[in-house]
Each structure stands twice: as C-alpha cells, then as structure tokens.
Amino acid sequence: MLSIEGLYKRFGDKEVIKGLNFHVPKNSIYGFVGTNGAGKTTTMKMVLGLLEADAGTILVDGERVTYGNTDTNRGIGYLPDVPEFYSFLTTREYLALCGRICGLSDKTTKTRAEELLERVGLAGEKHRIKGFSRGMKQRLGIAQALINRPKLLICDEPTSALDPVGRKEILDILKEVREETTVLFSTHILSDVERICTDVAFLKDGVIALEGTIDQVRTLKSNGEFLVETLNPAGTEALCAHFPNAKVSGEQVVTLTGNDDEMLKVMAFLSGNNIPVLKVERAETSLEDLFMEVTKHE
Amino acid sequence: MNNVLFTWIRKEFTDSWRNGRLIIFLIVCFGVGLMNPITAKLTPMLIEMMQDQMKDMGIVYDPPTITALTSWEQFAKNIWIPLLVFVLMFGNIFTKEYGAHTLTPMVTKGLKKTTILWGKAIQLILVWTAGYAVYFGVTLMYTEYYWGTEDELMRRVWDMTAMFYLYSLFIVALLVFFSVLWKEFSGVLVSMVTVLGLDLVFGMFPKVAKVLPGRISSPGLLLQKGYEDRYEYAMGDFAVPFVVTLVVIVVLFVLSTILMKRKSVD
The missing domain is CATH 3.40.50.300 (P-loop containing nucleotide triphosphate hydrolases)
Incomplete structure (x- = not known):
C-alpha cells in the first residue's frame, strides 16, 4: 500500500x-x-x-x-x-x-x-x-x-x-x-x-x-527462553536435575533455553515422569525490551 | 465555477458571517458612507451656531454654500477609512489558518493550495466590493436626496470611484501576495506599509509619480475646481498609472499562485 x-x-x-x-x-x-x-x-x-x-x-x-x-x-x-x-x-x-x-x-x-x-x-x-x-x-x-x-x-x-x-x-x-x-x-x-x-x-x-x-x-529478537511452571517443588527439582541449562526463576518456575524441539523434549520428560505442570510457555520479548535494545546508543 | 472552489468560498463566507466580521464591516461602510452627506449638511448649521462666538472673537465667516460636490469631496476624503478597516478585519484570513494548522486536514484531503489562494482572494475581493458598494451607495443616495448631482459632476464621481476601486484591488493583491510570503499577519502588514511607503516616497518625484499606482490613490483630485475645464487632460494624466496598476495586480496574482504551490501550509 x-x-x-x-x-x-x-x-x-x-x-x-x-x-x-x-x-x-x-x-x-x-x-x-x-x-x-x-x-x-x-x-x-x-x-x-x-x-x-x-x-x-x-x-x-x-x-x-x-x-x-x-x-x-x-x-x-x-x-x-x-x-x-x-x-x-x-x-x-x-x-x-x-x-x-x-x-x-x-x-x-x-x-x-x-x-x-x-x-x-x-x-x-x-x-x-x-x-x-x-x-x-x-x-x-x-x-x-x-x-x-x-x-x-x-x-x-x-x-x-x-x-x-x-x-x-x-x-x-x-x-x-x-x-x-x-x-x-x-x-x-x-x-x-x-x-x-x-x-x-x-x-x-x-x-x-x-x-x-x-x-x-x-x-527475531527472542533468546529462545521458555518457562515451565510446576505444581509442586518436586517437579522443579526434577527438571533442574535432568536438564543442565534449567534455572529456577521463581517459585516453582523454571526457565530453559532452546528451540521448539528442545521444548518438546521437556514436555515429554514432564509427561513421562508424571510431573504436574501449570503451564509451559515461550518467554516472549516485550516490544518495550526490543525497543530499548534497538534504540540504545552504541 | 469549480465545485471545490465554490465550497471553499462558501466556507470562507460562513466564517466571516458567523464571527460577525462581515456584518461589522458592512455597518462601518454604511456609517462612513452616511457621514459624507451628513457632515456636508451639518457643516453650515454648525458654523451658524458658532457665528456669535466667532464674531466676539473678531472672526467673520460666511457660511459656505453646500452642494453635492461638498458631499462627494467628503466621500473622497473618507475613502481610506473603509479600506483600512477592511485590511485590519480581513487581512489575516490566510495567516490565522497557518497559525491554527486548520489547512493541514484540507490539503491532506487533496485540496489544492491554489484553490485555497483563489478562494480566499475571491472572498476578499467580494467582501471589499460589497463594502465599497455600500459606502458609495449610501453617499449617492443621500447626496441625491439632499442636493441632486449634476451629470457633469456625476461623471467625475464615477471615474473617481472606479479609479479608487482599482487602487483598492491593488491593495487586495498586495495583501494576498504578502500572505503567501509570510506566516504572520504582522509580516504582511509591515510589508504592505513598506510598499505603500515606497510608493509615497517615489511619488514625490514628479516624473516617477506619473506612473505609480499611488497616483490613483487620491482620485479626489478629479473633483477639484478647474478640473472640469481640463477633464480630458486630467483623465489622460491618470491613464498611465491606471494601466500600470492593472498590470501590477495581474503580476501579483500570478506570482502569488506560483509561490503558493511551493508554500508549506502545515
């Protein structure tokens, strides 16, 4: 147009x-x-x-x-x-x-x-x-x-x-x-x-x-992070023990990094080990973060 | 007439009607036009009333004979008042829109800048013509009623009126031209005063004065005693500045149109 x-x-x-x-x-x-x-x-x-x-x-x-x-x-x-x-x-x-x-x-x-x-x-x-x-x-x-x-x-x-x-x-x-x-x-x-x-x-x-x-x-600007929120602390511990790049980022919230295949592997692990979860979601970069990154002065 | 131009002119008239400028201007023209025969009529009465006092002071003064000529002389003397009021009341019709940014939505709708220019110029000409017609008409009506105007004098009055009308169009053309050049009304006024001042200064040199528009700004000369005997000569005297003024008006409007196309109205 x-x-x-x-x-x-x-x-x-x-x-x-x-x-x-x-x-x-x-x-x-x-x-x-x-x-x-x-x-x-x-x-x-x-x-x-x-x-x-x-x-x-x-x-x-x-x-x-x-x-x-x-x-x-x-x-x-x-x-x-x-x-x-x-x-x-x-x-x-x-x-x-x-x-x-x-x-x-x-x-x-x-x-x-x-x-x-x-x-x-x-x-x-x-x-x-x-x-x-x-x-x-x-x-x-x-x-x-x-x-x-x-x-x-x-x-x-x-x-x-x-x-x-x-x-x-x-x-x-x-x-x-x-x-x-x-x-x-x-x-x-x-x-x-x-x-x-x-x-x-x-x-x-x-x-x-x-x-x-x-x-x-x-x-484009996403760093590939995704979040898993488990229902109990045992799930969080199990995830951290199995995936070396997992980081606890909140109460029963684990942050992992990887592409969609990696995300599927995590979901298979959760399912295979009967770990109850509240949500699994891609961590989206907010436009505000992007804007700050793009407009920052070198 | 182009439909968009007509719409634009109608908007201009709605503006001047609703904010009262048009009616105030016409009332002023009516009032000043009425003043001409009334002043002529009242002058001998005033002098008569003051005669006793004047006698005591040792001044003897015969009341002048008042005729239609006296009224028309007043007309020529006061002719600048409606024009001045007009310029002050309507002179900012371009600049107030630049300042208020009201033209931006219009231009972004596809309104041509030349249509803006011509719509406003036509409104200025029409309003001035109406005011001038009221000013002339009222003086004519009362002068006819009180004294009646002889054919010979009437001919000179018509010529004088036409002469000053052309000069007033020169003022309108200057107003439009400077409104295209400047964003502020003060700039327009200062530029106009400068041009008219230069016209006046150069008018002091008889050889140059013969061709300047300023020559036709004082058409009251045509009413002066003696001019009736050498009327043709006098008209010849005015012919050159008349044509020069006409050419200058056309040039100013052409230049305004060219410059308006390049002007930022935002």
Whole structure:
C-alpha cells in the first residue's frame, strides 16, 4: 500500500531521514515507532506531500507522491496528533466540507458522515466544534480522516495526549477500520502497538532499525527462553536435575533455553515422569525490551 | 465555477458571517458612507451656531454654500477609512489558518493550495466590493436626496470611484501576495506599509509619480475646481498609472499562485 525507497531529508545541517526504506502491506496496522525527534512526523509529512523530500521515492498504492501536488492525498486519510478544525462549524458541516473537497456527492457525504459520527460516538453532537474536548476532537479527527474511505489512514501519535479511556476508544476505532483500510500509526507508546498493530518498524537515527510482523520481530529478537511452571517443588527439582541449562526463576518456575524441539523434549520428560505442570510457555520479548535494545546508543 | 472552489468560498463566507466580521464591516461602510452627506449638511448649521462666538472673537465667516460636490469631496476624503478597516478585519484570513494548522486536514484531503489562494482572494475581493458598494451607495443616495448631482459632476464621481476601486484591488493583491510570503499577519502588514511607503516616497518625484499606482490613490483630485475645464487632460494624466496598476495586480496574482504551490501550509 505504501512503499518508501531511499528517502532522505535534511533540515539545515541536520540530516533527519537517512535513506529510509519500508513497505506497509495492505490491510495492516503498521506501527511506526521511534523516540521523539526520530523522524516519524517528518516521514509522514513527506508521504502526505506536506514536506519535500531531498531524495527518494514514495509510492501510495503505486502512485508516486510529488511535493506541491496533492493528488495522491485523495486516497489518504490523515489524523494529526493535535487535529485542528474550523470551530465555527458543526461536526456535520465540517464533515460535509471534507466530503466535498474529496469530491464526494452531497448525498454520499451525508450518509457517510452520519455513519462515521455514529462510529466515533459523536452522533448526538449538534453544537459547533468550538468547545470540544481533546478526546472529542480526536474522534472527529478520525471521522474526517475516514470520510473518503481512504486506502491508507495515517495517524500521527493519535493517543499521545489522551487519558486511558480516550486512548482505548481511539485504539478500538483504529482496530475496527482495519477491515476497510491500511493504517500507518506512529507512536512511542509501545503498549498501543502491542494492542492493535499487525506490523511494526522501529525508526532510529533516520533509518529503520527493525521491521516485520509483530510475531516476526519478537521471534527475531527472542533468546529462545521458555518457562515451565510446576505444581509442586518436586517437579522443579526434577527438571533442574535432568536438564543442565534449567534455572529456577521463581517459585516453582523454571526457565530453559532452546528451540521448539528442545521444548518438546521437556514436555515429554514432564509427561513421562508424571510431573504436574501449570503451564509451559515461550518467554516472549516485550516490544518495550526490543525497543530499548534497538534504540540504545552504541 | 469549480465545485471545490465554490465550497471553499462558501466556507470562507460562513466564517466571516458567523464571527460577525462581515456584518461589522458592512455597518462601518454604511456609517462612513452616511457621514459624507451628513457632515456636508451639518457643516453650515454648525458654523451658524458658532457665528456669535466667532464674531466676539473678531472672526467673520460666511457660511459656505453646500452642494453635492461638498458631499462627494467628503466621500473622497473618507475613502481610506473603509479600506483600512477592511485590511485590519480581513487581512489575516490566510495567516490565522497557518497559525491554527486548520489547512493541514484540507490539503491532506487533496485540496489544492491554489484553490485555497483563489478562494480566499475571491472572498476578499467580494467582501471589499460589497463594502465599497455600500459606502458609495449610501453617499449617492443621500447626496441625491439632499442636493441632486449634476451629470457633469456625476461623471467625475464615477471615474473617481472606479479609479479608487482599482487602487483598492491593488491593495487586495498586495495583501494576498504578502500572505503567501509570510506566516504572520504582522509580516504582511509591515510589508504592505513598506510598499505603500515606497510608493509615497517615489511619488514625490514628479516624473516617477506619473506612473505609480499611488497616483490613483487620491482620485479626489478629479473633483477639484478647474478640473472640469481640463477633464480630458486630467483623465489622460491618470491613464498611465491606471494601466500600470492593472498590470501590477495581474503580476501579483500570478506570482502569488506560483509561490503558493511551493508554500508549506502545515
């Protein structure tokens, strides 16, 4: 859906984006993660044609993005971190304006606006936008971004300034829209990525440091540990005695290292010796650990 | 008219209507337009009322004869007031959007920057034209009611009005051009004052003054005594700056369009 090749951007002496390459698959929720100042917003603005790239190619659904020409934006919805609206309009008037700008007919716009306002929980809101809370603005921001049924929805840190309830609402909406669109979602809140994203890329110093599906990324950086929690201390002792690399890592919890074959051997041992267990699970590396590892300064 | 451009212009008018700017501006134009014949009408009465006091002070002053010309002279004198109010009230229609980042969702929906420029420029022209028409119309109505305007004077009034209208479009074109260049309204105002100041300074040199737009900014000259005898000559005198102003307006709009395409509105 979105393809970026060899992207460069410099502000004065500072090179912010240094040969960025990544591909966002169709119907994915792509978490674009990086520290503040890593270049996430700069990249998104270049995708939207709001900033001019120094070099590189950006393709949105196969169509090249050109600065100053907003044609590719017709297939994109954009939700900035702090969306700003015309406060003198009502939600319906604002969505009508957006619909007409996208080239939708008045009838389609009206139907779509009602559908979206219902979805984001603003259907009963008849007042002007002036006086809306941050959360309401964010929800209206999603509605405006989706008015033209975009192929690609770009969200720039949409949850960074919201309370937990507001965050959950926004994440739920983004999760729902995956069926009809591809979502590029920049954030530095890793729990949000874990909650909704299918793919993730870590941006560090203007290049992608790690990219893949959430499972791939975890496996890639996993050290092969798995945990066995036994029902009684005797089981823990038996495991430690039989497997030299077993380490007690908690009350009746043993940590072992190895691939899936090794894990099967352990399970066969437990079964063969009638050792009761509560669980056997692969120790997953959290995205936070991965992020810290990827972004640490050498 | 392009549907998106029409939508954009409608949004601009909704803004100025709902925040009261449009109605306030039209009321100001009406009030200042009304002041012209009223001032002319009241002047002799005021002088008459003060005559006793003036006599005591040894000043003898015959009340002037008030005609339609007096009212139109007031019109020419006050013509800058609506324009100044217009620039102050509507001059920030670009810069306030840059500051509020309200254009970002529009541009990311595919709204062309040139449509933003032309929508706002058309709104500025329409609002100013409406205000100027109110200003002229009110003066005309009351002047006709009190004195009636002879055909010869009326011809000069029309020419004067058209002349200043073109000059006001030059001001609008400058406003649009500097609004494309700057992000802050203060930058726009300072640039405009600088250009108008330079126009004034160069206007002191008679040879240069003949071609500058500033020449048509004082069309009240056309009403002065003596101009009726050499009217054709006077119009000829204004012809060159009229054409120059027209060309400058076109150039400013073309440059604004080119620069707007490259401008970051985020």
